[in-house]
Amino acid sequence: MARRVLVASRNAKKLGELRRILAEAGVEGLEIIGLDEVPPYEEAPETGATFQENALAKARDGAAATGLACVADDSGIAVDALNGMPGVLSARWSGRHGDDPANNDLLLGQLADVPDERRGARFVSACALVADGREIVEIGEWPGRIARKPSGTGGFGYDPLFVPDGDTISAAELTPAEKDAASHRGRALRALLPALSALAQ
Structure with a gap:
C-alpha cells in the first residue's frame, strides 16, 4: 500500500509538480495528497525571516497535525534592484495575500525606471520534508530577469514577468515539463528525491 505524503498546500499546480517529478524519477509507493484531503488544522502564520524557516514551520505543522510525512515549500522572487525583495513577502507584496495581478503591477511600477541590464532576479524555493523524526530542507534557485510587461498564461x-536566463520567453510561456526541468521548486524537489525515495521503501 502506498505511503501517504502530505504537501502542505492547496495549490493544485504544486501538487502536480511533485507528482510529475516523482514519476519522472521512477519513485513509486507514495501517494501525494494536499491540504484539501486532510482534516483542517491550524496553520501557523508565515513569520520566518527566510524561505527555509517558513517551509520548515509549515512542514512541522502538517506532520504534527496529521501524523503523515509532510513536504512544504516557501518560495518567492528576489529582485536585484530591490535588494532581494520581495523575497519572503512575495505572495503579499501588494498587501493582499495571493493577489498575483496586483503583486505583478506593483513590482513593474517599482522597476519602471530600472534599465534592462539591472533587472536581474531569481526565483528561490525552500522545500522542507518532515518525516520519521527527520527534518530536511533543500534550496533551489532559478536565475533570470524581470521583463517590462507580463506575457503568457501558464x-x-x-511567472508572467520572469524571463529565465538563456530564454527569451517568460516562465508563464513554458510547458509544465519545461518549467519542472528548470524551476527553483523543481530543483529543490529533485534535491529531496533521495529522502522521498527512502519513504517509499
Missing part, C-alpha cells in the same frame, strides 16, 4: 505568481 504558471502563477510572478
Whole structure:
C-alpha cells in the first residue's frame, strides 16, 4: 500500500509538480495528497525571516497535525534592484495575500525606471520534508530577469514577468515539463528525491 505524503498546500499546480517529478524519477509507493484531503488544522502564520524557516514551520505543522510525512515549500522572487525583495513577502507584496495581478503591477511600477541590464532576479524555493523524526530542507534557485510587461498564461505568481536566463520567453510561456526541468521548486524537489525515495521503501 502506498505511503501517504502530505504537501502542505492547496495549490493544485504544486501538487502536480511533485507528482510529475516523482514519476519522472521512477519513485513509486507514495501517494501525494494536499491540504484539501486532510482534516483542517491550524496553520501557523508565515513569520520566518527566510524561505527555509517558513517551509520548515509549515512542514512541522502538517506532520504534527496529521501524523503523515509532510513536504512544504516557501518560495518567492528576489529582485536585484530591490535588494532581494520581495523575497519572503512575495505572495503579499501588494498587501493582499495571493493577489498575483496586483503583486505583478506593483513590482513593474517599482522597476519602471530600472534599465534592462539591472533587472536581474531569481526565483528561490525552500522545500522542507518532515518525516520519521527527520527534518530536511533543500534550496533551489532559478536565475533570470524581470521583463517590462507580463506575457503568457501558464504558471502563477510572478511567472508572467520572469524571463529565465538563456530564454527569451517568460516562465508563464513554458510547458509544465519545461518549467519542472528548470524551476527553483523543481530543483529543490529533485534535491529531496533521495529522502522521498527512502519513504517509499
